[in-house]
Amino acid sequence: MRPVRSSALLGLSLALTLTACGGEGAEGSPTSGSSYADGKTFTLAIGTDPGALDPQASPVSAALQLGRFAYDSLVTVNGEGEIEPNLATSWKVDGTKVTFEIGDGITCSDGSDFTAQTVVDNLDYVGNPKNQSPFLGVFVPAGAKASASGSTVTLKLAGPSPFVLNGLASLLLVCDAGLEDRDGLASASAGTGPYTLEEAASGDHYSYKVREDYAWGPDGAKTSETGTPAAIEVKVVTNETTAANQLTSGEINAAGIIGPDAVRLTAADIDAEKTALITGEQWYNHAESRPASDAAVRTALTQVVDLAELQKVITSGAGEPATGLAILEPRACQGDSVEGNLPETDPAAAAAALEGAGWAKGSDGTYAKDGKKLAVTFVHDTALGSGGAAAAELAVKAWQDFGIDVSAKAATTAELEPILFGSGDWDIAWEPINVGTPDQLVPFLSGPAVADGGMNFSGIENDDYTAAVETATAKTGTEGCDDWSAAEAALFEAADIVPFANNVSQTFHKGADLVVTDIIVPTSIRMLG
Template structure:
């Protein structure tokens, strides 16, 4: 994924997951011309919609953590956002042979503390994420369950043995951040500091306000060989927490921010200015139901009724301020591994009379991200009106992204939630759509149990690469026909730049940042 993120800067505001890979040109073609003048050094300041919390890069699937991870940590490989081709990062050579993945590390890779980054460190990272006791949300998402790794430091190679072939294993490894040995030995230290090989190192953490990173000299192993010696790279990167889109837009226009992702009505006034932009298509409207015991939405009839009560086309239009399109697949980040349309004709159509039978007397809680902008808030109000017209009493709560993540992955205090998860290959979503729930150490936070989906995943996982795409899409469709989950809107997510250019294929690519001469 030219993870790409998550916005993710955010791939999409309120997305909990966006895979990263990282190289390629900005997606809308509004890049620099040959005569653009860059200024070396300086400070690049970017808004993010929430606080990343604990900074351990393998501890959370939040979009904010993905955002800051890119600065201090590298992945084993990268994915070109335009072509989908695997590119070098920490590894300069790779081979997949059935259930065996062999990677050769580049020479001279060092950690921010000056120590060497070795094949043994890679193997230790694989072992940590693969151990269910560590509860990394990346297990089964970016690293197949059952993976084991062996290192040969003399040859600089790592051999990963999978429990079974995985069709998009390299795409997953392109989103799995590698921690240096000091961090592996002292995981607690990663809560508020960094231990990576990335182009920047954390120098100041002010939770809830900002995180400051300083450039590393001698960095030469970025995506496709990117370095920190390029003219125009900032010496300092500040990731500033700005939860309100209107505030972010104002700070961008005043020059107090160099980058911000804005999706709602404030985007119109930014579009009227001569700003740099980078766009990426993303799934921005995705409705989840809590299938857990004790929730009204545990009843399949209630989930169906809630879906049938909605005019999804109208909701999509409102949520995207009239700029979006209907959802087509669950994995929407370019380059999409399995393009197609698993949504059309499979999501239940609006049928208010049928919904009334199922929803009479239901009292439900609906969560959405307050950081997603005014358009999403307006769409949430519209959804509540349509549910109540069908007989349900729904309490909507716009909460910040930290509270949303706590509810989804912690307390379970929700019935309906709008949580767009963004990846580029369908296998990366399997742990969120099936298998163990949160109480059992899994990441299936809504508790989905769909035998047709599980059977489709099993079949598709045994097929090489894109040969299984039709089966993957059919598996997704089974979730929609059962109203287990409801994708309803795609949009081009725009990140605006003032005084700087950058690549933002979902996630900010740090080595792409260029400060513009005034």
């Protein structure tokens, strides 16, 4: 709840392709007619509070963006999908054995050395189910065992992991002081990253100061480069129009805008970096006590709404139909697993499905079964902007007109996390998860439910998906893409999950050059004079 950034990075967006340039700025040279300037502060607006600042505790996109300012990963993935060094200077994958050589001279924000054993301690922490890190099975393969010898880290996998380096590229590593005092990470950073957290005011702002000695960033990036910000100020601005106004006036340097305000920013010739991502993704709660545990209910909820119309509204007319579940560039698997596999819009078929499952309309026009009304709780993320709010209203009206009692609630990403991964008091959720490799979605789409310590917050059980994943996982990298596509198709055909809209997220920026992949790459930011 990654892939990444300001308000452009939606809800459960898992940051998986984490870098592009090393020591250069966005274009390698200043914007035409400008020059880079030292000593300035870069101000970023994010659309929701990050919540937990422990980089191994929360998949919220805002948290992952902030985490990148203060923490590093073993390797990174550039815009072409190539693995590049960060904390590790070299690596080797040999079947189920992965080795990394940790660079010399890497220090933590407190001045202590960062060692291979520190890497092992991080992997052990995330890999221990008792710690409930959301990145177990996502960034760190379940059952993996790590060990250190000198500057070498060896990771032995429990089984095949076709995109293991991509996952580890997203795992931010904590220094020894932070491993010993997890609670302290809420107000102070303990990482090797280019900035250190100076102040944390929840719901308002987060302040970072540059580390002038930082020289081991993605592909050798350094903070000594001309134009590197002396400080980063992150402001929580929940209203996109407000963020757009502040960007225009120069109060902030960057903001992610996905709604109609993007049109006027473009017209004002404000630069933007674009990232394709899923915007519309409808989840159902499959828990036995919830209505959507009934396949007929899931199918009806899908067929009642006009997905094509929802796609247009949620993206403010700028998006496209969904094409798959892992579309962040550089996308590991191409192709379209959605087209032809979702139940088509057909209210008559939806009514027949419900009636065939024993549901019948009462005198008030609401479906009921065994004396219990068909009532659902619908939650949707405010980070989806005005388009998301309008689309939610459209969906609610369609469901209610059909005969379903709907209780709708808009909530921030931080507010949704304890609902989806805690109380379970929901039936339909709009919370997009954006990744670049399909394997990292497996814990969200299968396996143990949240109540059993897993990440499968919907409680999905789809044997065809599981079988196809098993086949895909046994293959190397993109060799398994056809099987990954088949796995996703099985979910769509059963209406287990319904992706319905892709969009282009735009990170607008003024007074600074930068690179955006899934997030703003901290070492790419260059302030303009």
